[in-house]
Amino acid sequence: MVPSRLLSLGPRTVHGGVGRWTQVQRWPPSPRLLSDSCGDHGKHQEPPRKKLLSEKKLKRHFVDHRRVLVCGGRGGDGVSCFHSEPRKEFGGPDGGDGGNGGHVVLRADRQVKSLSSVLSRYQGFHGESGGRKNCFGRSGALLYVQVPVGTLVKEGKEVVADLSCPGDEYIAALGGAGGKGNRFFLANENRAPVTCTPGQPGQERVLFLELKTMAHAGMVGFPNAGKSSLLRAISNARPAVASYPFTTLKPHVGIVHCEDHQQIAVADIPGLIRGAHQNRGLGSTFLRHIERCRFLLFVVDLSEPEPWTQVEDLKFELEKHEAGLSERPHVVVANKIDLPQARAALPQLRARLGPSVIALSAATGENLEALLLRLQELHSQHVGAELRW
């Protein structure tokens, strides 16, 4: 049965000219067109549309790794002083302890999308020094650093935390302990101690934050295979589409709504080329985004000669990056079936890779239903099973 979602895939896009997408003009025309014919332009002007960021600018805003120096707050100093008032000259030691320094805490926040807002250095709040009359200093507050969900925290090569759920926290640097006031050292043997201790410095660490895209499905393919076009066709995400390679420079995640109200996150990952694991093309930077996807969509450009070699090459690159990655549950999606040469190559591709290959066209929307049904199946098999546990 065809899910109802397929019948409402949003405004249909059509292929208009080489490498350009145009939207079908809807009726009635936009208010801006109508207002041209009436007198009071000023009153009914549409608010200026927000200009879409180009892919190049988006890349500048999107940061997926950061080196951060985190320092916990310093503990406050203990104080040495003695109580004294008229007729009570030797009131005893009354120097209070210093407050503890504040920790620096990394917290995964759903609203934060990249590490661009993370600074290179964080200093925790210092504790206050103790005071007279046994007053303890105030402890430094916690300093929260918001990071995106899916941030890996590394110290050197070692992974020390994986903030994969919203609200996950990790204490990146401990605050120093507060010093002791002389009241603390009061003992039977010593009724008038003058000793007090200074606050301890906070912990200092250099951490490497790394963002891995969290999506259920990851689209893997050579540049120009049509990954971004496919994501636009099945979800509300709007990655740039153009006829030149490496149009997509950062991963995009789109949400596919299924008829049973499940939401499947699909990531469009920048194109890989042969030798990506040796840093060719956009390099291995984006291979690590694939690691977190539960299942993969190998998107193949069926109009290219010998399209099956694309799947072999992609699997080779994934395997070189991380052993076993190419074995993940996957679907081979043969795109551009609307082109005659692609349709002719399909039987040969199926003979080599099996009948499970899904042939479709992201441009015309042909056979997208089959992909959505397969996505739903994979989602309930692999993600549903994990949730049940």
Ligand SMILES: Nc1nc2c(ncn2[C@@H]2O[C@H](COP(=O)(O)OP(=O)(O)OP(=O)(O)O)[C@@H](O)[C@H]2O)c(=O)[nH]1
């Ligand atoms: N005929 C046809 N052209 C398509 C189809 N899907 C994508 N294209 C075209 O293929 C070209 C590349 O599409 P993109 O979606 O940008 O490809 P990509 O895989 O995201 O490319 P990169 O971002 O460079 O990795 C564009 O010119 C699209 O118009 C399709 O189903 N049929």
Ligand SMILES: [Mg+2]
């Ligand atoms: Mg793209």
